[in-house]
Amino acid sequence: MSITPEGYLPRLVDEKVERYQRIFGAVEIAGTKWCGKTWTALRHANSVSYVDQSLALATDDPSSMLVGKRPHVVDEWQRVPTIWDYVRHEVDSARRARGSFILTGSSSPLVREKDELPQHSGAGRIGRVRMRPMSLYESGDSVGRVSLAGLFAGEFEPVQVKTDAQKLVYLACRGGWPEAIDLSAADAQQIAREYLQLFRMSTVPDQGKDPELMRRMLFSLARNLGQAATYRTIAADAGDSSAGEPLSEGTISSYLGLLRAAYLLDEVPGWVPPARSAKRVNTKPKRYLADPSLAVAQLALLPGALLADWQTFGLVFENLCMRDLQVYAEAQELCSDVPVRYYRDSAGLEVDAIVELADGRWGAFEIKTSEAKVEEGAASLRRLRRKLTQNPSARVRPPEFMAVITGVSEYAHRVEDGIYAIPICALTA
Structure with a gap:
């Protein structure tokens, strides 16, 4: 019997955690702090050890954190990185004892002494599940009538989903933090500001870096x-x-590395189709924060300011859509190692997101703040399709679908064969 917390809101990663428990001896749930990892882990467990609460004991005797009825959660394991090796050895000693442990962590192990790092990757023994702040479907703000899995299967039905600008701005300011779901935009922004302040004033100096420089980096x-x-x-x-x-470039790289390790920064790489030369395609990563509310907080904006500055809101809205696309893509059974990328080539053609499955099937998305810009987005998608598939000898398979994700809108509808307009508040995995 699990120790599911009261009031737990189901998450899309639940199914993946269950699947990995059937496959691996242990499962790691890693992702942004405060995104709900511990509650999700408890949903699938029978006991728990909190490393933060028993740090001295965990440091002296890492094996003590593994004691408990299985599946057993070890929360914030990265505080004592050697716990990873103890879990791996325990899994090795009891073959076929699948799903014994769940490890949760809000950062990769960041320590100065190399000897303190895990000595083994855990490959084949510990399955990894990435978790993010809640998507709009998980928070109940998307009706979920259009699914990514359905689009890949060639399934689509029109649906009415009316969304106005004020609601979109609210959703971006509130973000996907489980504790903020029922809060006003102003109160939810306090959570985002607190998150950033805690990161700057605690995590950053703990890693020997300058909080003020990190503030400017985040800006x-x-x-x-x-x-x-x-x-x-x-x-x-x-x-x-x-x-x-x-x-220096070394300083910039070091600070970006810390942001990635804390799952605060998502770097979306460029997509290079098989028939295209990497020299003609931009593969430098595009960067987003883990949740749009963090960007709003860092820029010191509130709903009124975003409504008055629609260009800036367009960037924040894109961040929201990329968060949700990554949640939905990572929920696919055939999720690839890097399921979401973007396309930009030397001819100036850019498409916001390419979702590619492990079997090579792919779909493309353009992101627009309103229904009025659907044709503009569809034009870019058509151009991409022509460029990649018009040559009969090219090795690029046609896309399974293409879509314009919209903000202010009323309907999910078919633009033409293979191209759809889908409100973000209609989408799910």
């Missing part, structure tokens, strides 16, 4: 959402003019 990333910003651009934004010297 640069927030104002360049969805851009393949160069290190030079970030350095210009985040540098201290009074210091005299620009930030």
